[in-house]
Amino acid sequence: MPTSRDLLADLIAFDTTSRESNLALIDFVRAYLAGLGVDSELLFNEERTKANLYARLGPDGPGGVMLSGHSDVVPVDGQPWSVPPFRMTERDGRLYGRGTADMKGFIASVLASLPRFLEQPLRLPLHIAISYDEEVGCLGVRSLVAALEGRPDRPAICLIGEPTEMRPVLGHKGKLAMRCEVHGAACHSAYAPQGVNAIEYAARLIGRLGEIGTRLAAPERHDERFDPPYSTVQTGTISGGRALNIVPAECRFDFEVRALPSDDPQRVAEELRDYAEHELLPKMRAVREDTGIRFTPLSAYPGLLTPADSPAAELLGLLCGSQDFSTVAYGTEGGLFDQAGIATVVCGPGSMDQGHKPDEFVTLEQLGRCDAMLGRLVEWMKG
Known part of the structure; x- marks a missing residue:
């Protein structure tokens, strides 16, 4: 199966700047999931030029963990890139390209981890969510949040993989x-x-x-x-x-x-x-x-502040091997999920110091740490 590095190269090749459609990337992910025997559903915008993707695997019923990320990236216009922004370049342990840190690296790691989840008899369902238009005000995810809010089998915990350098984060403004x-x-x-x-x-x-x-x-x-x-x-x-x-x-x-x-x-x-x-x-x-x-x-x-003594924080501490919880200055879709009754935490590979800049990158070390975190989630969820 492809590695997270391989999948990141595929994802970076899609220009999903917020002003563009994300459907080519969504179709790629949907075909990848179908190849693993996982069905997915799409929630389109009114023009049907963009879509959220949602999938679940494991047992029926409520609860479980959702792994969530946004597909869109910020523009590269006017930025002095030394490498092609929509073709991944590897150099000195760094993977360069628009979205490597924010946040296709996490999505690639999630996709690479799915065979390990599918090999197990999971005791809880695993949910996958990929949204659009996060970079322009968390707009696209709202239809997904509304759909999940009305379902009896919605997840109990959401892990958003925004770049935190793999530090466990419980809140933002x-x-x-x-x-x-x-x-x-x-x-x-x-x-x-x-x-x-x-x-x-x-x-x-x-x-x-x-x-x-x-x-x-x-x-x-x-x-x-x-x-x-x-x-x-x-x-x-x-x-x-x-x-x-x-x-x-x-x-x-x-x-x-x-x-x-x-x-x-x-x-x-x-x-x-x-x-x-x-x-x-x-x-x-x-x-x-x-x-x-x-x-x-x-x-x-909305802002996000998940209690440090909550089950969601306890799980995040276990996955990260640390309860040194912190906050981030930037916003995420987490407050919207949290308002819908899905306790949300944040942790992902890369640093926002590289996000939105020319020559954006994520390190192979960070991507490997994310792969390891998701491996620990497999162990925690298996029956």
């Missing part, structure tokens, strides 16, 4: 990204009071976001398990204005909240909307009635 559009009223700058300066009102909103961020960073709100140990707010993009002698009628900015699992990022958005509605809009409409402020959600996913 949640995220809310939003766009704010301020519609003011233009006029000649010589008569500025007759207009409504959209940039200035946007600046007031951004200033309020800064005040909220300062409150969230107060020492009493810290959780030292995270880095930074508090929820953060930041404005990432802003655009507006046409010329210096025109009072700008339009301004748009995007902001995000990276929230501790104990904080609700929607409260930040609600406070900003309240400030806009009760303090800024009356002043704007006193000058021009047709002015306004609009908020549009861009993406969101």
Whole structure:
């Protein structure tokens, strides 16, 4: 049977950048599973250009462990790659290519491990999940989560193989990204009071976001398990204005909240909307009635914090040979699975220090450690 290295080379050859279809990769995985006698089902997007894949093996009934990963990768546009990004290159114990670390290395290891699971009389079912559009806001997996949530035989534990350098991870922050559009009223700058300066009102909103961020960073709100140990707010993009002698009628900015699992990022958005509605809009409409402020959600996913004394954490500690649990700064699909009643933990080969960068790589040593972890899972699950 092919090794995890062999399968990683196959997976890297598929350009599954989020703007592209992932169906060629999904078809490859589905054919590989069928060759092992494992049926799978697909959950398509509305356009049927992308799909989640779900499969299970072992005994019928609820419970068991799900191994989960996303198929999409970030773009390579404009990055100075020294190797072909969609053809795996091996050099000095490293495997280069887009997605090697984030996170096709884990998927390859899962596929390579399946014959060992199939050789055993498993006492619990093993579930396999491969999603799409994780990199653009954990969008694709939501239909899979909804399908599993309504099934009596859903898994009890999910292991997501995001790159953690094979360290056991129990949590990450949640995220809310939003766009704010301020519609003011233009006029000649010589008569500025007759207009409504959209940039200035946007600046007031951004200033309020800064005040909220300062409150969230107060020492009493810290959780030292995270880095930074508090929820953060930041404005990432802003655009507006046409010329210096025109009072700008339009301004748009995007902001995000990276929230501790104990904080609700929607409260930040609600406070900003309240400030806009009760303090800024009356002043704007006193000058021009047709002015306004609009908020549009861009993406969101919940945080994750699985208790260290839970069965899921106990299993992860056994598989990793360590209970030195930690958190990661980036997000995963784990919070969505957890909200559906599937306790979720994170561990996978590679480092996010290499993810999303040119010449992304995973080491053969990391891939081997992942293979070994899944071998321990086989031993734990067999009857």
